[in-house]
Amino acid sequence: MNIVGIIAEYNPFHNGHLYHLKQCKKLAEAEACVVVMSGNFTQRGEPAVFDKWTRSRLAVQCGADLVLELPFAYAVNSAEAFARGGVGILDRLGCVTHIGFGAEHGSLPEMERLAGFLAEETAEFRECFKEFLAEGYSYARARERSVEACLGPDFANLSKTPNNILALEYLKQLKNQKSNIKPIIVNRKGTGYFDARPAGNIASASAIRHTLTAEERKNCVPPQVEEAFACRREVKGYFELIRSLVLRSSSEELSQILSVGEGLENRMKSQVRICRSLEEFVEGIATKRYPKTRIRRILCQMLMGLSSFEDCFYARVLAAGEKGKQVIRQIKKQGQIPVFTNINKEASLPEILKYDILAGDIYNILTGMELYRHCDYVTRPYMEKA
Known part of the structure; x- marks a missing residue:
């Protein structure tokens, strides 16, 4: 049977995601949908609006069949690493059989041509x-x-917008990893990634998190998501935690962090x-070379x-529906x-899974959740x- 994969954050799941999920299933003629979703922290380097267990449950309740966790090491990283982790899983x-992703504009043939060019890295490009x-x-x-x-300029415009940037990375990874998975592009409907206002019943995740009133939000998310907002716990003390770590760490220790370079550790110490x-x-x-999103990461x-x-x-299972349980059994038979x-129950766990647990x-500390009862x-x- 056809199974479509989606790499997502669902921060939070909204009507645009619902449209995308349905279109992916339709275009792939898929009987099931597997989502690889970032955990408690997002690619922008911020705590998610809900914890991973809540977001994965909502995704299944809204139409996904199986939700797996994208490990922290990939999820809170560059677009290239984010895509490498998602496609790799x-x-x-x-x-x-298929992977479906969104794009602000562009057709699959021209996106594949640009992705192939970026993957090849000609001498001229380098x-x-x-x-x-x-x-x-x-x-x-x-x-x-x-x-x-x-x-x-036409091809340069394809590499500017957030969804297109990730789409290009997914296509590059399919090529680099010699995957047989077939790509599907669903053009973004309604508002843009950075739009602060809704268009009809569709709004960006950023607008839902930051600018919409509760009444406006209600029209832009499925009912289950709105119910989750009613009991949402606010993140508190994030900056204080960050600041205390910078204060207690030496410049040398800070320089060892994955994405730090070019004396960035000294800027941290001077600004803290x-x-x-x-x-x-x-x-x-932040600098011209290190934009704010990268600093947050x-x-x-x-x-x-x-x-x-x-x-x-x-494949770290976060949530599954009835079809998802069948897919799990299939993965155990066919997966690598x-x-x-x-x-x-595992005798040994991958080393990078420790970051997911931490x-x-x-996240539980920041949201005031009981640490033991809600730990991984x-x-x-x-x-x-059923």
């Missing part, structure tokens, strides 16, 4: 990229300018006593002590990676009953 499940980095551009901006120089909020701190550290990586990691893929539903503990060793996946 989906490909090794042994049963996923030289342009090197020059733009030397001028102080961020990685993303240097790549965009290099594409424009080599292929022209001056800034009064996380936003001020991020602003004080670095701070989150620092919180978990992530200095380096080797690629390691596994271990399936974890209860980490207490991220859960830190105690919480079990949501299994929908």
